[in-house]
Amino acid sequence: xxxxxxxxxxxxxxxxxxxxxxDQAGFTxxxxxxxxxxxxxxxxxxxxxxxxxxxxxxxxESLGGQGASYREVxxxxxxxxxxxxxxxFLGSAVLATSALLAAGDAELLPRLAGGELIGALAVPLTSAxxxxxxxxxxxxTEGALSGAxxxxxxxxxxxxxxxxxxxxxxPGLYVVEKAAATVTEAVSLDLTRRLADVSLDNAPSxxxxxxxxxxAVLRQTLLVGAGLLASEQVGVAQWCLDETxxxxxxxxxxxRPVGSFQALKHRLADLYLEIVSARATARYAADALATGIDxxxxxxxxxxxxxxxxxxxxxxxxxxxxxxxGMTWEHPAxxxxxxxxxxxxALGTPGRHRAALADLVNLPxx
Amino acid sequence: xxxxxxxxxRARVADLLAAHPPASTERLEFLRARFDAGLAWVHYPAGLxxxxxxxxLQNVVEAELAxxxxxxxxxRRIGIxxxxxxxxxxxxxxxxxxxxxxxxxxxxxxxxxxxxxxxxAGSDLAALGTRAVQxxxxxVVNGQKVWTSVAHIARFAILVxxxxxxxPKHQGMTYFICDMTDPGVEVRPLRQLTGEAEFNEVFLSxxxxxxxxxxxxxxxGWKVAQTTLMNERVAIGGNAIPREGGLIGMVxxxxxxxxxxxxxxxxxxxxxxxxxxxxxxxxxxxLRQQLAVGAPGxxxxxxxxxxxxxxxxxxxxxxxxxGEDGLRYDDWTLRRPEKVDMLGRGPGYRYLRAKGxxxxxxxxxxxxxxxxxxxxxxxxxxxxxxxxxxKDLPR
Ligand SMILES: Cc1cc2nc3c(=O)[nH]c(=O)nc-3n(C[C@H](O)[C@H](O)[C@H](O)COP(=O)(O)OP(=O)(O)OC[C@H]3O[C@@H](n4cnc5c(N)ncnc54)[C@H](O)[C@@H]3O)c2cc1C
Numbered sequence: 001x002x003x004x005x006x007x008x009x010x011x012x013x014x015x016x017x018x019x020x021x022x023d024q025a026g027f028t029x030x031x032x033x034x035x036x037x038x039x040x041x042x043x044x045x046x047x048x049x050x051x052x053x054x055x056x057x058x059x060x061e062s063l064g065g066q067g068a069s070y071r072e073v074x075x076x077x078x079x080x081x082x083x084x085x086x087x088x089f090l091g092s093a094v095l096a097t098s099a100l101l102a103a104g105d106a107e108l109l110p111r112l113a114g115g116e117l118i119g120a121l122a123v124p125l126t127s128a129x130x131x132x133x134x135x136x137x138x139x140x141t142e143g144a145l146s147g148a149x150x151x152x153x154x155x156x157x158x159x160x161x162x163x164x165x166x167x168x169x170x171p172g173l174y175v176v177e178k179a180a181a182t183v184t185e186a187v188s189l190d191l192t193r194r195l196a197d198v199s200l201d202n203a204p205s206x207x208x209x210x211x212x213x214x215x216a217v218l219r220q221t222l223l224v225g226a227g228l229l230a231s232e233q234v235g236v237a238q239w240c241l242d243e244t245x246x247x248x249x250x251x252x253x254x255x256r257p258v259g260s261f262q263a264l265k266h267r268l269a270d271l272y273l274e275i276v277s278a279r280a281t282a283r284y285a286a287d288a289l290a291t292g293i294d295x296x297x298x299x300x301x302x303x304x305x306x307x308x309x310x311x312x313x314x315x316x317x318x319x320x321x322x323x324x325x326g327m328t329w330e331h332p333a334x335x336x337x338x339x340x341x342x343x344x345x346a347l348g349t350p351g352r353h354r355a356a357l358a359d360l361v362n363l364p365x366x
Numbered sequence: 367x368x369x370x371x372x373x374x375x376r377a378r379v380a381d382l383l384a385a386h387p388p389a390s391t392e393r394l395e396f397l398r399a400r401f402d403a404g405l406a407w408v409h410y411p412a413g414l415x416x417x418x419x420x421x422x423l424q425n426v427v428e429a430e431l432a433x434x435x436x437x438x439x440x441x442r443r444i445g446i447x448x449x450x451x452x453x454x455x456x457x458x459x460x461x462x463x464x465x466x467x468x469x470x471x472x473x474x475x476x477x478x479x480x481x482x483x484x485x486x487a488g489s490d491l492a493a494l495g496t497r498a499v500q501x502x503x504x505x506v507v508n509g510q511k512v513w514t515s516v517a518h519i520a521r522f523a524i525l526v527x528x529x530x531x532x533x534p535k536h537q538g539m540t541y542f543i544c545d546m547t548d549p550g551v552e553v554r555p556l557r558q559l560t561g562e563a564e565f566n567e568v569f570l571s572x573x574x575x576x577x578x579x580x581x582x583x584x585x586x587g588w589k590v591a592q593t594t595l596m597n598e599r600v601a602i603g604g605n606a607i608p609r610e611g612g613l614i615g616m617v618x619x620x621x622x623x624x625x626x627x628x629x630x631x632x633x634x635x636x637x638x639x640x641x642x643x644x645x646x647x648x649x650x651x652x653l654r655q656q657l658a659v660g661a662p663g664x665x666x667x668x669x670x671x672x673x674x675x676x677x678x679x680x681x682x683x684x685x686x687x688x689g690e691d692g693l694r695y696d697d698w699t700l701r702r703p704e705k706v707d708m709l710g711r712g713p714g715y716r717y718l719r720a721k722g723x724x725x726x727x728x729x730x731x732x733x734x735x736x737x738x739x740x741x742x743x744x745x746x747x748x749x750x751x752x753x754x755x756x757k758d759l760p761r
Contacts, residue, residue, distance in 0.1 A: 035698070124690045151690040189685075189695045189714040252761045253490035255751030262747075263731060316678075319559070319721050323488050323729060324513040327558050327722050334559035334718070341685060341717065345692050351631035365630060 002287040004280055010075045017054070017079040020047060025085035027332040033086055034191035034335075040157045045087040048076075049115030055093045056113025058290075059101060064110030070224065074231035074286035081235025081311075084192040084335045088118050090229065091154025095121035098224040099162045099173065102217040103209040108160065108175060120158035121221060122176075122198050124151045128348025129222035129300065130356045133215050137200060139167030143207055145174060148199040153346070155196035156185045162208065163200070164218055171214045174205035190342035192335055223300050226347040227285040230303035233311035234282045236340050237275050240314035243333070244268065244321050251323075264321065271314055278303075278310040298360050305353040308344045315340035368418040370408075372426045375419065378403060379430040388436040396437055397473040405431075406439075406472045409658070410456065414468050421658040425606065439474050443705040446515065447471040447478035449601025451524050454594045458541070458582040467522070467543070477704075479520035480598075481511040481544060481568055482591070486761055488513075489732045491526070491595075492535045492588055493751075493759060496570060498527035498542070500577075500584075505529075505542065507550075507573040515726070517553045517566040518702050520546045524594060525575075526587050531757040538756055539587030543579040550574070560718045561698040564706060598727045599666035602673060606654065607647060613680045613716065614643035616709060620687055627689050636687075639680055646672050664740045667733040674724035677708075681717040688713050 049055035059065020096119025100109040111117045137147030180203040188195040248259030285303035288296045315337040319326035386399045401415045410416025470476040487494035496509025523544040530538030550573035555563035582590040685692040696712035724730040738744045
């Protein structure tokens with residue numbers, strides 16, 4: 001049976017990431033950055049990626065990584081969810097890195113794993129694992145790419161892009177230098193996770209995988225992404241619960257702490273229960289991805305649909321239960337609401353994941 | 367109530383249009399003439415913009431005027447005046463106050479805001495601490511209000527204060543009309559999660575209010591505020607809208623226009639919400655029919671609660687239905703808007719703004735308490751604050 005607990009090593013990892021984020025990604029600085037000319041905190045990113053070695057956590061040591069697994073990456077994602085830190089971790093350390101890993105690349109992977117370069121996977125962030133190979137970009141016989149992809153996570157911070165494109169011989173995955181592409185920052189709902197539109201006009205590239213391999217790599221990458229995003233959502237949900245509980249203990253109305261009203265207590269108890277379940281599904285998905293068992297697609301579909309829903313519920317409750325303060329820019333709750341709502345769409349909505357599950361467990365639609 | 371019929375009102379509208387043809391009459395002049403003809407709010411008394419007619423006949427007037435292309439009074443910008451200040455002034459105001467305030471309120475020449483909530487008094491509005499001390503024939507007011515929508519464009523405010531801290535909280539309040547141009551009134555924008563600053567903090571320092579601007583008796587402010595709050599809920603939740611009016615129409619349109627975004631699950635959710643919206647529309651119609659024969663009761667709370675639920679479910683669905691665009695936002699620039707325009711912005715804005723629907727005008731939790739206690743008659747939770755002097759309340 002999979003191990004759904006956190007190991008001692010994982011708890012140590014969590015503690016060091018949390019310390020760093022508490023220190024360097026406090027709410028006021030995160031909020032200030034969302035409106036500054038430098039929306040990404042690249043100093044924090046370098047500390048995470050290089051000093052703590054988190055960019056290549058799941059990459060074998062022979063390829064420049066730490067030789068840990070997706071279980072540890074999941075723990076980092078939880079902490080990043082708790083702090084909504086503006087770093088390109090999902091785009092680079094999760095999506096681009098796992099694509100290179102799945103493609104067996106030995107050239108670019110070490111540089112991403114070492115934090116020397118930042119990567120992004122050029123698909124719309126809404127792409128779900130089971131959806132078909134994207135057709136927006138075409139490759140010619142020389143491997144030059146043309147076309148456009150909208151709403152790519154972390155592309156504006158990236159040095160290299162991994163681009164799915166359809167060539168004369170069918171689907172392929174290509175590496176393109178950012179300098180060869182036009183990357184336009186989009187206004188994203190989530191202020192702490194940036195999106196950009198990428199357009200390519202005869203951009204030179206290097207082929208990473210082709211044909212069914214390319215399809216398999218992309219599918220695996222999106223599974224890893226959705227599976228690990230579930231852990232980030234657990235982190236988001238946990239922060240929302242913790243903050244709300246703390247606030248309701250201290251906020252007085254009607255001569256008593258608002259948290260003493262049973263109607264609110266029951267709701268928070270229910271939310272706690274949801275998070276307990278969500279955490280279990282996220283742990284199972286991380287463990288399944290780490291060990292590569294056959295059940296990965298089911299594990300991911302269950303975790304992604306559960307954790308999205310729970311994180312969003314937690315964030316909406318946090319705004320509501322903070323009352324007027326929860327509606328303000330000055331209170332952190334909105335950053336979590338924006339993260340939770342966009343993550344609900346990212347890498348497949350709960351509805352899409354449930355539909356995928358229907359096939360996997362043979363519960364066909366009516 | 368008068369015995370006017372729909373046909374009588376059509377004739378009066380025709381007279382108004384003949385005397386003031388919309389094409390050649392300046393907007394404000396037309397609105398003032400309409401007010402004076404009793405066609406502003408027909409259920410109000412004659413001489414105060416109405417004709418003592420049944421409230422439902424207003425629809426007849428609106429339809430006739432719309433047909434003639436007459437200017438409207440831009441109700442969204444002046445929602446607080448129309449929905450909250452006006453019914454309160456009508457019920458508790460003196461004749462002079464009604465004459466002075468109702469017409470420019472209705473025409474939108476004077477915008478109103480509501481200085482109720484305070485940092486320490488939100489759901490528990492009766493806990494408020496803004497002090498009013500009588501000084502000759504005026505009052506001196508000091509304190510801080512918060513979340514005050516449109517205070518930055520308001521000419522007047524309805525204001526609740528604490529005039530006696532030594533009695534239990536519900537007893538020591540007094541209600542005023544506050545002149546927002548008083549030098550002691552300072553309005554500071556408060557930015558919201560949508561990026562905009564539609565509400566404000568308002569600091570009151572040594573604001574002098576003539577006793578003539580008091581609404582209701584000294585110490586009876588809570589009773590007056592109750593009227594405002596009841597009407598507020600109806601104003602928020604009880605609008606007359608056509609089928610597929612508002613958000614449900616917008617989401618339905620997206621569904622029709624973008625087949626590539628459809629899934630069976632979203633279809634099911636959309637249909638459920640369509641039915642819910644239609645049910646809310648019918649319940650709103652029923653509520654207005656009830657109002658036509660009496661004052662707003664706790665039913666208004668139910669409609670406001672339903673409205674918030676529906677808006678939030680619909681805007682949440684709309685984002686999911688928007689595909690990649692659901693991840694994007696239209697504009698984060700700080701602005702100080704004059705009205706809430708849910709339909710004029712993108713899905714992201716609508717989603718975020720709708721979060722306020724379950725907080726503003728009484729939270730959904732508080733409305734549930736009101737329904738369970740006042741409608742269903744369930745016993746209330748033990749009250750620790752009922753018989754304690756305001757100044758001794760735990761906070
Ligand atoms: C967009 C917006 C516009 C507004 N405009 C105005 C305005 O123009 N003028 C004005 O005066 N005010 C305005 N308000 C303020 C609004 O009326 C208050 O925010 C609201 O009454 C809640 O008060 P609070 O924010 O202090 O929350 P709190 O009272 O602190 O409540 C915190 C949480 O506890 C819950 N809670 C509190 N008491 C109970 C209970 N007994 N049982 C169960 N749950 C409970 C609440 O529902 C809420 O979820 C506006 C608010 C918003 C969001």
